[in-house]
Amino acid sequence: MRALVKAKPEPGLWLEDVPDPTPGTGEVLIEVLQTGICGTDLHIVAWDEWAQAHIPTPLVVGHEFVGRIVALGAGVDDLTVGDLVGGEGHLVCGRCRNCMAGRRHLCARTEGVGVTRAGAFADYLTLPATNVWKHRPDIDLDVATIFDPFGNAVHTALTFPVLGEDVLITGAGPIGIMAAAVVRHAGARYVVITDVNDYRLELASKVGVTVAANTGRTTLARVHQDLGMKEGFDIGLEMSGNSQALPAMVEAMAHGGRIAVLGLPSGDISIDWSRVVLHMLTIKGIYGRQMFETWYAMSVLVQEGLDITPVITHRFRAEEYEQAFRTVREGLCGKVILDWT
Template structure:
């Protein structure tokens, strides 16, 4: 089968022929339809310092996927060939304190596909049956492919009750935009999103986020009067990992405000902790998704009318992986999805974000 592999400890990925994965008794084999490109994949492709410290080559990369079950292990009883599924990419030990308490997302021994384990950028992948999420209602395959980052957004946005609250989101990347959409869908009064990219802020506006701020030109405090805010924001969703964004968020929170922090800083951040203390702020770190409580929430949100499909701005065949990764690294795109189906790519003049969606 074909797979996109980090073959050597150096920049770049190669589309090469690899053996079919082994299907253990507790596994299922999935024919991959679509995959999404994540920031982690960009780190691995670029072979930056993080990748050099955490990745062992050779490795099939990728962890955002959907596909169809084509083989079921002998010990699997509740899954069937033909089911359309997405995959929880975090493998947990099942025996640590958190796992035994039912908090698998807190497993201290978590391993990830496409990072510690061969991943999803391939024609087929074998995964434990316990990591499979079955789509039991119609879901666009492109959307099903990004359930992993959608889960990050939902997990973050629902850390605190948004109903009737004023929500500030820092970072208008795909996950930040999805988190803003979730907060709005969950009944927030005002949702404001900030970024440095006009293109990404324009995407957020086009998807229904009413107030956007380019913090290179405008301060968050400048929108208070427009939104009739008197004391600050009730909830903050920090999705950027940027020190200035977190400091600006803290400065604009009301007393007793709550911040959910998903963004991963690339270096230490200095904070005015006196502001945190005197304003009695809560700052909660967020990682991954609750397995599988967040997945239930994702499916229900889609069934209740939330539309995240617009956050996908670029579609490519897996044979165009270099162009796909370039789009994902551009800083102005939303989610980038690669197809592993046998659909013919469009002519060169229509590639990238102008792709017609391939057939489901």
């Protein structure tokens, strides 16, 4: 089968012919239809410090996908050949304290599809049946393709109640934009998203944000004034990893404000901890999705009319992967999809 392989411990990615996988006991074999490109994949291609420390080679990469089940391993009796499916890319141990307590997203011994085991940038993928999410047959294939990053957005956006609240989102990448759509759908009053990328701010405007602000040309104080807000933001969603974003967010929060942090910084960040204490702020780190409460929430949101399609901007054939990755690196895009059919 075709697969995008991190074949060597150096920058690059290679389209190779590799053996078809076989589903083991409790696994399914999935024919991949479409995949999405993630920031993690860019790190792997670049072979940066993080990738060198975490990625074994050779490895088939990729973890955002939609496909159809084509074979069942022994012991799988609740899925059917032909089912349209996605999958949770975090494989948990099942036996640690958090797993046994039902908090599988907090497993400390997690393996990752396309990170520590064979991934989805291929014609076929095997996955434990317990990690498979069965989609409604009428779901938009593009939307189903990006359920993994959509889950990051939903998990972050709904960590704290947002009904009637004023929400600040720093980082208008695809996940930040989807998070904006979620909090607007969930009843937030003002939804402000910030970035320095005008292309992505324009995408954010298409999902109904109140203000899409370029912080290179305006300030949060000015946005605050223009909206007539009497206090700071109630909820903050830090999605960028930018070293200036979290400190600015802390300054912009109301007393008792709550911040969910998904953006992964590349270095140390200094924030005003006295303000955190005196303003009684809550800061919570977010990683991945809740298994499988977030997946259920995603399906309900889409079924009830939440439209995340504006975030999908480019599509390429799998063989055009180099152009697709170049498009993502250039930043003038939302989600980029590879077609494997």
